[in-house]
Amino acid sequence: MKILCVGGGPAGLYLAISLKLRDPGHEVLVIERNRADDTFGWGVVLSDQTLDHLRTNDPVSMAAIEDAFAYWDDIEVHYRGAAVRSTGHGFCGIGRKRLLEILQERARELGVEMRFETEVTDLDPFGPHDLVVAADGINSRFRAERAEAFRPEIDLRPNRFTWLGTSRSFDAFTFVFEETDHGWAWAHAYQFDADTSTFIVEMQEPTWHGLGLDRMEPEESIALCEELFARTLQGHRLRTNAAHLRGSAAWIQFPRITCGRWHDGNVVLLGDSAHTAHFSIGSGSKLAMEDAIELAARLDGRPLEQALSEYEDARRLEVLRLQNAARNSMEWFERLPRYTRFDPEQFTYALLTRSQRVSHENLRLRDPDWLAGLEVDFARRANGSTSPRRVPPMFTPFRRRDLELRNRVAVSPMSMYSAVDGMPDDWHLVHYGARAQGGAALLFTEMTDVTPDGRITPGCPGIWTDEQGAAWARIVEFVHRHTLAKIALQLGHAGPKGSTKVPWEGEDEPLDDGNWPLLAPSAVPWSARNQVPREMNRADMDAVRDAHVRATERAIEAGFDLLELHCAHGYLLSAFITPLTNHRTDEYGGSLENRLRYPLEVFTAIREAWPEERPMSVRISATDWVGDEGITGDDAVAVARAFALAGADVIDVSAGQTSIRADPVYGRMFQTPFSDQIRNEAEIATMAVGNITEADQVNSIIAAGRADLCLLARPHLSDPYWTLRAAAEQGVSEVTPWPEQYWSGRDQLVRLAERANAEKT
Numbered sequence: 001m002k003i004l005c006v007g008g009g010p011a012g013l014y015l016a017i018s019l020k021l022r023d024p025g026h027e028v029l030v031i032e033r034n035r036a037d038d039t040f041g042w043g044v045v046l047s048d049q050t051l052d053h054l055r056t057n058d059p060v061s062m063a064a065i066e067d068a069f070a071y072w073d074d075i076e077v078h079y080r081g082a083a084v085r086s087t088g089h090g091f092c093g094i095g096r097k098r099l100l101e102i103l104q105e106r107a108r109e110l111g112v113e114m115r116f117e118t119e120v121t122d123l124d125p126f127g128p129h130d131l132v133v134a135a136d137g138i139n140s141r142f143r144a145e146r147a148e149a150f151r152p153e154i155d156l157r158p159n160r161f162t163w164l165g166t167s168r169s170f171d172a173f174t175f176v177f178e179e180t181d182h183g184w185a186w187a188h189a190y191q192f193d194a195d196t197s198t199f200i201v202e203m204q205e206p207t208w209h210g211l212g213l214d215r216m217e218p219e220e221s222i223a224l225c226e227e228l229f230a231r232t233l234q235g236h237r238l239r240t241n242a243a244h245l246r247g248s249a250a251w252i253q254f255p256r257i258t259c260g261r262w263h264d265g266n267v268v269l270l271g272d273s274a275h276t277a278h279f280s281i282g283s284g285s286k287l288a289m290e291d292a293i294e295l296a297a298r299l300d301g302r303p304l305e306q307a308l309s310e311y312e313d314a315r316r317l318e319v320l321r322l323q324n325a326a327r328n329s330m331e332w333f334e335r336l337p338r339y340t341r342f343d344p345e346q347f348t349y350a351l352l353t354r355s356q357r358v359s360h361e362n363l364r365l366r367d368p369d370w371l372a373g374l375e376v377d378f379a380r381r382a383n384g385s386t387s388p389r390r391v392p393p394m395f396t397p398f399r400r401r402d403l404e405l406r407n408r409v410a411v412s413p414m415s416m417y418s419a420v421d422g423m424p425d426d427w428h429l430v431h432y433g434a435r436a437q438g439g440a441a442l443l444f445t446e447m448t449d450v451t452p453d454g455r456i457t458p459g460c461p462g463i464w465t466d467e468q469g470a471a472w473a474r475i476v477e478f479v480h481r482h483t484l485a486k487i488a489l490q491l492g493h494a495g496p497k498g499s500t501k502v503p504w505e506g507e508d509e510p511l512d513d514g515n516w517p518l519l520a521p522s523a524v525p526w527s528a529r530n531q532v533p534r535e536m537n538r539a540d541m542d543a544v545r546d547a548h549v550r551a552t553e554r555a556i557e558a559g560f561d562l563l564e565l566h567c568a569h570g571y572l573l574s575a576f577i578t579p580l581t582n583h584r585t586d587e588y589g590g591s592l593e594n595r596l597r598y599p600l601e602v603f604t605a606i607r608e609a610w611p612e613e614r615p616m617s618v619r620i621s622a623t624d625w626v627g628d629e630g631i632t633g634d635d636a637v638a639v640a641r642a643f644a645l646a647g648a649d650v651i652d653v654s655a656g657q658t659s660i661r662a663d664p665v666y667g668r669m670f671q672t673p674f675s676d677q678i679r680n681e682a683e684i685a686t687m688a689v690g691n692i693t694e695a696d697q698v699n700s701i702i703a704a705g706r707a708d709l710c711l712l713a714r715p716h717l718s719d720p721y722w723t724l725r726a727a728a729e730q731g732v733s734e735v736t737p738w739p740e741q742y743w744s745g746r747d748q749l750v751r752l753a754e755r756a757n758a759e760k761t
Contacts, residue, residue, distance in 0.1 A: 007135030008032025011271030011288035018296030043192030045282030074172035088366030093192035140273035151260030182210025277326035422462030439723030454493035469554030495572025622674035
């Protein structure tokens with residue numbers, strides 16, 4: 001096969017090597033526009049996993065690469081005068097120039113033809129080829145020329161960075177954070193040979209402008225960076241290998257690239273031309289070289305179209321996973337000011353877990369001593385004590401007003417659709433009672449409606465009558481008498497999403513008969529098949545507000561510990577907040593401030609009725625998942641601040657379910673980033689919810705300051721004793737007491753957990 005590879009970086013060279021190893025008969029020509037010794041950047045970072053792939057694919061080049069490696073196991077974070085070090089991370093660095101020399105030499109040995117200082121503007125001079133590989137990087141000419149086929153999406157990120165080098169040696173991968181009069185600047189630094197380290201300086205664009213870097217020539221900006229990081233550099237100088245760039249061009253914005261398709265006819269994209277991943281997790285060369293291995297393997301003995309399709313299918317998921325991790329890491333740095341009120345240990349923990357690929361227990365495997373110290377410190381702060389006891393973050397207490405929770409786990413509101421005429425019965429007693437016994441510190445009722453016409457379905461419970469209040473009091477009394485859990489009532493009104501069948505008879509389907517009239521901020525139906533609600537007038541608004549107050553008074557009588565107002569998921573108050581369903585032209589529509597006016601009016605009325613010593617929370621949809629047309633994360637911060645000013649103690653951060661146009665992005669802990677944003681920008685306690693399924697995830701979320709509580713729904717349906725099990729598995733059963741009747745089961749679970757942990761060790 002005749003193969004033309006445009007681009008002589010790690011992707012193109014390693015593909016040529018991999019092709020020749022599998023079939024020496026391949027004719028491979030690599031074209032590179034730069035000189036053989038000319039390269040952008042200083043060092044390349046490779047993980048242990050990538051090294052294993054390279055070692056298996058070509059032991060010869062890998063031996064030369066290993067000889068040139070600078071290894072490190074530690075990450076050190078310099079922040080607010082402290083230096084926090086964690087070990088066990090297993091990375092290595094190599095100079096990009098040296099890596100290219102090794103790959104060029106190996107390609108030459110295998111018979112690869114290479115032409116440097118050659119610009120490819122037309123393929124004709126190179127003759128016909130069976131395959132053309134576009135390994136021409138971020139600014140790929142081939143991707144641009146065939147944009148209709150490859151469907152690239154290029155997202156130019158806001159932060160500015162410059163790629164520098166220094167003679168200062170680092171014995172750890174080092175992050176340095178310095179505060180300036182215009183914001184924070186930070187460096188990613190690592191050594192890649194005996195004499196040189198990479199030193200990437202990054203900052204938000206307002207800081208870059210404020211420092212005047214947008215108006216400086218490279219020599220001036222380097223001098224300023226030397227001044228900013230003088231304590232770290234210890235007299236060593238910074239230098240650039242991009243001196244040809246003038247002015248602000250030396251400062252780059254990272255382009256996040258994804259492509260809808262990676263091959264078209266006999267042209268295939270490889271490495272950065274197909275996808276990019278942010279430098280903060282050092283993944284660009286990894287992805288490129290692993291692409292090369294996969295493409296070479298697929299081309300071995302298969303028809304071309306089949307080989308290219310299989311290559312793309314095989315690589316796409318792994319690339320997407322790494323891009324998602326890189327995006328999380330990138331966004332953490334883009335939003336750095338959120339975390340600069342953290343103490344150095346928690347700041348370091350948040351940095352280490354920023355990609356969500358490194359979790360709490362993964363850190364324990366890497367550096368058990370450092371993590372144990374963090375757990376002790378976190379527990380001391382949560383308990384307000386000097387106890388040396390190590391406690392997983394999820395089992396530390398949390399307090400708001402006079403309510404103290406024993407741990408950070410809550411049973412999320414989950415509709416059971418099992419009430420008759422709004423009355424909770426024995427099903428609800430057993431359902432809530434079992435979960436209260438299961439160790440979670442806080443138990444939420446399902447959305448409990450304030451009027452009969454405020455129900456979602458005929459099976460939804462209410463608290464619009466004294467009899468219903470008494471039925472709830474029976475459940476609350478059981479929880480308080482037989483468990484250590486606290487119980488919260490979630491109040492709501494379905495609004496335009498009401499009068500539908502229970503889900504197992506038809507999701508959001510209107511009733512076949514017996515439909516009740518609906519209210520909404522505007523006459524906008526949930527969908528074309530649902531009934532059109534009546535736009536609320538002032539009398540309607542007064543009536544619904546007063547119904548919430550009467551329901552609150554019954555909740556007080558029933559003895560609930562916390563009250564939550566449901567302002568999410570497209571129900572009545574949520575429908576006021578989102579512009580997708582609030583089309584009013586009066587003082588309750590238009591701006592976000594106006595759209596919040598009525599939900600805040602309801603909240604204020606029930607806050608005045610609810611005892612001052614008991615906390616209140618508000619559930620919101622932090623995004624509508626419809627882009628800028630609907631609620632965004634920034635809007636959610638404003639919403640949270642408004643409710644906090646009105647007296648809310650905690651924001652229950654959910655997302656979506658406000659429009660049938662929503663296009664949600666699912667995944668592990670997929671709503672947690674919104675909780676993180678609200679908690680650390682609005683500076684109010686939050687509850688995270690959404691595909692949180694493991695104790696490891698809960699510990700990571702709490703320790704990193706992304707939420708104060710974690711709400712789990714489905715895990716508590718399949719295992720009411722999820723929290724007790726998690727405590728046993730982490731060796732802290734004593735912090736979450738079991739009912740005496742279940743002690744024999746506890747003891748067996750503890751023994752099994754101890755045996756499993758010993759086997760892991």
